[in-house]
Amino acid sequence: MSTDRAIHVESLQRKFRVGGTDVFAIQDVSLTIPSGRLTVVKGKSGSGKTTMLNILGLLDRPTRGEIRYGSVDVIKMSDHERDRFRRSEIGFVYQTIALVALMTAYENIDFRMRVAGAPLADRERRVTECLRLVGLEKRMTHRPFEMSGGEQQRVAIARAIAHRPRVIFADEPTAELDTMTAVHIVAIFKRLIEEEGVTVVMTTHDPAMMELADHVVEMENGLVVEHDALEPARD
Numbered sequence: 073m074s075t076d077r078a079i080h081v082e083s084l085q086r087k088f089r090v091g092g093t094d095v096f097a098i099q100d101v102s103l104t105i106p107s108g109r110l111t112v113v114k115g116k117s118g119s120g121k122t123t124m125l126n127i128l129g130l131l132d133r134p135t136r137g138e139i140r141y142g143s144v145d146v147i148k149m150s151d152h153e154r155d156r157f158r159r160s161e162i163g164f165v166y167q168t169i170a171l172v173a174l175m176t177a178y179e180n181i182d183f184r185m186r187v188a189g190a191p192l193a194d195r196e197r198r199v200t201e202c203l204r205l206v207g208l209e210k211r212m213t214h215r216p217f218e219m220s221g222g223e224q225q226r227v228a229i230a231r232a233i234a235h236r237p238r239v240i241f242a243d244e245p246t247a248e249l250d251t252m253t254a255v256h257i258v259a260i261f262k263r264l265i266e267e268e269g270v271t272v273v274m275t276t277h278d279p280a281m282m283e284l285a286d287h288v289v290e291m292e293n294g295l296v297v298e299h300d301a302l303e304p305a306r307d
C-alpha cells in the first residue's frame with residue numbers, strides 16, 4: 073500500500089471563541105490516517121471528534137496546523153479549489169440519515185451524482201453498482217419510509233461513495249442502530265475498502281465497532297492517542 077495517499081495532520085488546532093473565552097476543541101494534534109484502511113476515532117462526548125472530522129473533511133478550517141492529502145496541501149488551497157477537492161474526493165455519512173423522503177433509494181443516489189456532474193450513462197451503472205455494494209439492489213425502488221434505519225443508512229453510504237471519493241468520513245453512523253445492524257454497517261465499510269480502495273474514517277462510542285478497526289485514534293480533551301489494530305490500549 074502506498075503511503076502517499078494517507079492523510080497527514082500536523083500541529084492541528086481549532087479554537088472557538090465562546091462568550092469571551094477560548095474553547096480549544098482541538099488543542100494540538102499530529103497524526104497520519106492510513107489510506108485504504110478503516111480508522112475509528114473514539115472518545116467521550118466533547119472530546120473533539122466531530123470537530124476533527126469536519127476539519128479533515130474540509131467542512132471547517134483549523135485555526136492552526138497543516139493537513140495534507142498525500143502531498144497535496146489542502147489548507148493552502150483557495151476556497152474554490154478546496155470546495156472542488158471536497159466534492160470530488162470526499163464523501164460524508166452522518167448519524168442522522170438525511171435521505172430525501174420523496175425519492176427512492178435509486179433516485180437519492182442518482183441525485184447526488186447528478187449534482188456532482190456525472191453524465192447519465194455513468195450514473196445508471198454506478199448507482200446500481202453502489203446499491204449492490206451495500207447489498208440493497210432489491211430495494212432500488214423503495215422510499216426511505218419503506219426501509220429500516222439500517223437499510224436507510226446503507227443507502228446513505230451508497231450515496232456517499234457514488235462519486236468515487238478517496239475518503240469517506242462517517243460521524244457516529246451507527247449511533248442510532250442496534251449492535252447487529254451497526255456491525256453490518258461497519259462490515260460494509262470494510263467491503264468498500266476492499267473492493268473500491270477507499271479510506272474510511274468513522275467516529276463511534278461503541279467498543280464493538282473498535283474491534284473491527286484497522287487503526288484506532290483515541291481523543292481526549294482535543295488531544296489524540298493513536299493505537300494500531302488490536303493493540304491493547306496504553307495507559
Ligand SMILES: Nc1ncnc2c1ncn2[C@@H]1O[C@H](COP(=O)(O)OP(=O)(O)O)[C@@H](O)[C@H]1O
Pocket residue numbers: 088089090095096097115116117118119120121122123124
Ligand atoms: N461551533 C462551536 N462553537 C463553540 N464550541 C464548539 C463548537 N463546536 C464544538 N465546540 C466545542 O468543542 C468541543 C469538542 O466538540 P465536538 O468536536 O463536537 O466533540 P465530540 O464530537 O467528540 O462530542 C466541545 O467542548 C464543544 O462544546
Ligand SMILES: [Mg+2]
Pocket residue numbers: 121122123
Ligand atoms: Mg460528535
